[in-house]
Amino acid sequence: MDDFTNRKVLPPRSVQEALDLGRVYHDQLVAAMPGLLVHCNDTILHCSATLARLLGYESAESIQALPGAMTLVPEDDRHTEQDVYTRCLKGLIRSQVRRIKRHRADGSVQWFDQLMESVDWGGRPAVMEMLTLMRPLAANAELPHQEQLLQAAIDAMPNGVLMLDRDLNVEGANSEFYRLWDYPIGMFPPGTAVALILTYNHARGDYGDVPCEETVAELCSRYLVKGVFNSERRVPNGRTLDIRTAPRADGGYVITHHDITDRKRIEDELRQAKERAEAILKELRETQRQLIVQEKMAALGQLTAGIAHELKNPLNFVNNFAELSGELLDELLELLEPLNGHLDDATRVDVNDLAGSLQGNLRKIADHGRRADGIVKSMLAHSRGGGGEWQATDLNALVEEALTLSYHAFRAQDRAFNAILAKHFDLVVGEVKLVPQDVSRVLVNLFTNSFYAIRKRQLICGDPTFAPRVDVTTFASAADVSIRIRDNGIGMPPAVIDKLFTPFFTTKPTGEGTGLGLSLSYDIVVHQHRGRFDVSSVENDHAEFTITLPRAATAVSLGERRKT
Ligand code: ADP
Numbered sequence: 088m089d090d091f092t093n094r095k096v097l098p099p100r101s102v103q104e105a106l107d108l109g110r111v112y113h114d115q116l117v118a119a120m121p122g123l124l125v126h127c128n129d130t131i132l133h134c135s136a137t138l139a140r141l142l143g144y145e146s147a148e149s150i151q152a153l154p155g156a157m158t159l160v161p162e163d164d165r166h167t168e169q170d171v172y173t174r175c176l177k178g179l180i181r182s183q184v185r186r187i188k189r190h191r192a193d194g195s196v197q198w199f200d201q202l203m204e205s206v207d208w209g210g211r212p213a214v215m216e217m218l219t220l221m222r223p224l225a226a227n228a229e230l231p232h233q234e235q236l237l238q239a240a241i242d243a244m245p246n247g248v249l250m251l252d253r254d255l256n257v258e259g260a261n262s263e264f265y266r267l268w269d270y271p272i273g274m275f276p277p278g279t280a281v282a283l284i285l286t287y288n289h290a291r292g293d294y295g296d297v298p299c300e301e302t303v304a305e306l307c308s309r310y311l312v313k314g315v316f317n318s319e320r321r322v323p324n325g326r327t328l329d330i331r332t333a334p335r336a337d338g339g340y341v342i343t344h345h346d347i348t349d350r351k352r353i354e355d356e357l358r359q360a361k362e363r364a365e366a367i368l369k370e371l372r373e374t375q376r377q378l379i380v381q382e383k384m385a386a387l388g389q390l391t392a393g394i395a396h397e398l399k400n401p402l403n404f405v406n407n408f409a410e411l412s413g414e415l416l417d418e419l420l421e422l423l424e425p426l427n428g429h430l431d432d433a434t435r436v437d438v439n440d441l442a443g444s445l446q447g448n449l450r451k452i453a454d455h456g457r458r459a460d461g462i463v464k465s466m467l468a469h470s471r472g473g474g475g476e477w478q479a480t481d482l483n484a485l486v487e488e489a490l491t492l493s494y495h496a497f498r499a500q501d502r503a504f505n506a507i508l509a510k511h512f513d514l515v516v517g518e519v520k521l522v523p524q525d526v527s528r529v530l531v532n533l534f535t536n537s538f539y540a541i542r543k544r545q546l547i548c549g550d551p552t553f554a555p556r557v558d559v560t561t562f563a564s565a566a567d568v569s570i571r572i573r574d575n576g577i578g579m580p581p582a583v584i585d586k587l588f589t590p591f592f593t594t595k596p597t598g599e600g601t602g603l604g605l606s607l608s609y610d611i612v613v614h615q616h617r618g619r620f621d622v623s624s625v626e627n628d629h630a631e632f633t634i635t636l637p638r639a640a641t642a643v644s645l646g647e648r649r650k651t
Contacts, residue, residue: 118136121135121137122138122216123138123216123217123218124150124156124215125214126213127208127213128155129154129155131155132208132213133147133151133208138150142189142192142197143192143193144192156216157172158190159190161188161189161196164254164256164278167254171185172214175204175205175214176212180203180205185200186198186200186201187201188278199219201217203216204217242262244263246344246345247260247263247344248341248344250339250340251281251339252339253337255280255281256280257278258277260275267322267346285302285306286303289302316332317329317330325348327346328344329344329347330343330345331345392467395463395466395467398459398463402459406453406457409452409453409456410453413449413450416449461601462601466590475522475524477521478523479519480520480521480523482516482517482521482568482570483513485530486530486570487510489527489531490534490559494508494538497535505555506538506555506557507554507556508557509558509559510559511559515562515563516561516563516568519568521636522611522615525615526612526616526636528608529612530570530572532605532607533572533608533632536604536630537557537576539576539599540577540630541555541556541557542576543577544576544627557573558572558574569633570633571633571634575628577626578629579624587622588605588620617637620632620634621635
């Protein structure tokens with residue numbers, strides 16, 4: 088303050104004198120403002136001696152000699168500052184207070200509170216900055232009251248909060264933010280570029296092997312997308328954070344971090360429990376389905392046995408009388424032989440024709456009767472009273488024997504048939520307690536079906552390079568032994584697989600199949616031996632049947648099972 092009472096009372100001087108006096112006052116005033124910096128484009132028009140000292144320069148002149156105010160701005164901030172200066176010069180910004188940093192002469196950085204105005208400096212538009220030294224933030228009490236309120240409010244929030252300005256520099260963060268990310272409190276003071284935080288995260292291994300620049304660029308670019316976005320991050324300390332970024336009206340961002348580790352854990356536990364419950368339900372449904380099938384098969388088996396018994400007697404009569412009639416006809420023809428000479432030619436031809444037809448018919452009756460007898464015998468096999476003995480049996484040997492037997496039987500009917508038989512026997516299988524005659528019957532059924540299927544495919548496709556093949560594998564686990572038979576025959580569509588074990592279900596032409604083979608095999612494996620039958624197939628590619636027998640099966644005869 089300058090007391091100019093005396094000057095005031097002096098009589099008015101000339102205009103020039105008054106102007107000179109005004110300039111002196113002005114210069115004194117300007118010199119008295121400690122943090123004043125005035126500049127315009129590349130020229131520093133004025134810098135107070137105090138500010139020069141604060142920035143580590145010898146005098147105001149050495150600052151004014153610098154090539155523009157931008158020299159004092161740290162490189163990271165130049166882009167933003169240039170923008171602010173330009174807008175201020177154009178008069179677009181008035182009286183803005185900001186917190187900024189400036190380079191000192193020794194290269195260190197000093198934080199200031201800055202009041203910026205556009206001014207007319209001797210006829211030139213210029214930027215006037217009033218810089219006041221900012222004390223370290225440690226003493227919160229020194230922060231302006233509004234800021235203290237804001238800091239207290241965000242510190243009290245249960246979520247981590249990070250504020251970024253429009254150029255992605257930190258403006259502030261609360262203690263929860265530091266805790267969630269395991270950063271030492273205050274590690275990233277205002278002005279720190281967010282890229283620096285991300286680089287720090289990268290250095291401590293948060294992003295794995297992804298190259299640092301890529302990660303930082305990718306994450307930074309996410310902030311710049313306008314609009315709210317959410318992401319979920321698992322941080323190395325094991326926490327899962329729900330991160331929400333919301334843009335502010337002034338171009339900056341508020342990023343909140345919500346710890347959802349517990350919620351995630353509960354969700355995981357719930358999902359696992361749901362999966363377990365679903366698996367149990369699926370198992371229950373499968374058991375229910377198998378029970379229904381078993382019941383159906385048992386009922387059908389009983390019915391089959393009943394019908395077979397009823398048919399057997401009349402069929403015996405048909406077969407016996409057909410045979411007897413044939414013999415009687417032969418005898419009759421022998422007796423009539425001497426009378427042949429007494430018949431005229433036409434009558435003799437008629438008699439011979441009739442006798443021939445009668446013989447042919449009787450042969451057909453005998454043939455079909457035999458077939459019907461075969462079917463009835465198969466049907467009766469369902470109700471056998473468990474005649475076979477339970478014996479410890481070398482399973483591999485049993486499988487091999489059944490394979491050889493079926494192959495030769497099949498070739499006896501079709502000499503042109505050849506197939507590759509690949510055996511993969513696991514010696515660990517060893518001896519298993521079972522009814523060898525019955526299991527052998529199952530195996531013969533399966534092998535015969537496989538030979539039929541591969542022969543059929545060979546005949547249908549007519550490809551000379553097609554190699555019919557049957558693979559037989561045995562393998563064992565602690566409690567079970569399994570036999571898998573796979574052929575590359577015609578395979579089955581799902582509709583056939585569904586009905587496979589139903590008695591009398593066959594796709595073979597009349598005379599070639601009874602449709603009882605698999606139903607009987609099912610009974611032997613599932614009911615008698617308490618085992619399992621698994622089937623898989625792709626039409627025109629393969630069919631695979633797997634029998635699994637428990638090592639410790641309890642003897643149950645087919646007849647006994649039916650009674651239960
Ligand atoms: P059958 O052999 O007398 O027809 P099965 O009960 O043994 O009676 O078989 C029933 C049906 O299952 C067969 O007609 C056939 O359609 C189908 N099948 C069985 N084994 C195979 C196989 N290896 N490849 C393709 N289809 C098969």
